[in-house]
Amino acid sequence: MTTVRILEIVIPGLLLGGLYALIAMGLSLQYGVARILNFSHGEFIMLGALTTWTLFTALGVNPFLALAMCGPAAFVIGFFIHRTLYKRLLISSPSPAVFESSSMLASFGLMFVIQNIALLAWGPEIRGYSYLSIPVNLGGALFGANRLVTLGVAIVIGMTFYLFISLTRTGKAIRAAAQDPAAAGLMGVNINSVLALCFGLGAGLASVAGMLISMCYPVHAVMGREYTIIAIIVVVLGGLGSIPGSFIGGFLLGLIGSIVTQIEPGLALVAYYAIFVLLLLIKPTGLMGK
């Protein structure tokens, strides 16, 4: 195998991995900290992708400017959804287990609502646009500049996010709340705010990933579900509640997907499911789980 051939597998794998990592880190916050297995996660990806597409094709807005708008907007929406819907479920749930199941069902409902609004707004057509698609020569292999830029942005956002979680006062509060919510409350952490913050950050990361996806792949109103499932697989692969685990797990799954696609393009999702099942059987705590 030549180096060009290897690059042609590894770079797309890393690109896919970077997107998976962002999506999974978002879900990791929502599931690992806020205990919501959010089935509407992919819908925020779809909203980010289609909004970017609309802004670019209709108004000529630069996709990166769209990112600077979509990310914060999705954060605010996510924060508000937690404050209204999930906080109420949390208060009315007699135990954490009841909350986990009721919040999951609520997120299912939310998925259908958002998906159908998107179908009304954008229709079922597959959309795409071309931005920065000039070819770049990398060690003899050709890649679209948009893909390389996307990979770079995904890594930068992922790392920034990791530093935020590890070093800042708020990041520490998030980690403490994930490990022991009651003890975090005794430290002075406002638990309800931290949970809403996590849900909002998850939605923001999803929407940013959606914007990046729209630069490289075709997008449509029902694209979300596949990404939700991939996010769940990566979160389990990386270890529940572990942000670095989700980051590394995302890249790992992306590389595996890219290798499998080289062999048989239709089998990538099948490979993901196979990994998921094997993982649950052999190491359900994931790569970096406790």
Added chain:
Amino acid sequence: MLEIRDLCTCYGKVQALWDVSLQVNEGEIVALVGSNGAGKTTLLNTISGLLRPVSGQITFLGKMIRGLPPHAIVELGISQVPEGGRVFPEMTVRENLEMGAYPYRVWRDKEATLKQVYQLFPLLKEREKQLARTLSGGERQMLAIGRCLMSRPRLCMFDEPSYGLAPLVVAEIFRIIRHLRDQGITVLLVEQNVRRALEIADRAYVLENGRICLEGACTELLENDHVRRAYLGL
């Protein structure tokens, strides 16, 4: 300093505290003793705001605090060392201590407070970069106490600090509690080890089945027939 009147708390439909009244004066060590399931932890968690009382009053430094969320109560200067320490297992010793200084009131001065805490617990300084889950039971309890001190509390509430620890470690923990009182920190101490608790405290309350059944100076309680029979095995 802390005054509780006619407090009732329920767990779901089961009432766990019945008309509990209790007072802690500034500079005192007050012990709260009783057997398993008497409601001691419930009382601490109600003061901390983790549980909402059904009725009754809680005032701290003249301010009504009943029904306030836990983070608001820490902000006022009441800090709890929960049962078993409840340190954050996947954070380092230092990060755990920093979490203790989370309230805005103390966050800016956390480096200075950290120095004081390390002076009191040199062992924590040595283990600074270790994850809390790698510590022994005694070290975890020390970390939990250090973390509580990081919030510069006026009132420190200890929930069974000696539970499950070796006698030498227990002696060390009681030495620290006495030291805190000398530093001007008021202590509310929940203990199953009744003898030790009565020896260190100024006054004590005996909780049975969710009700306060006895209260008084520790010297008197140590002579009380009921206490001697039920808790001291004499």
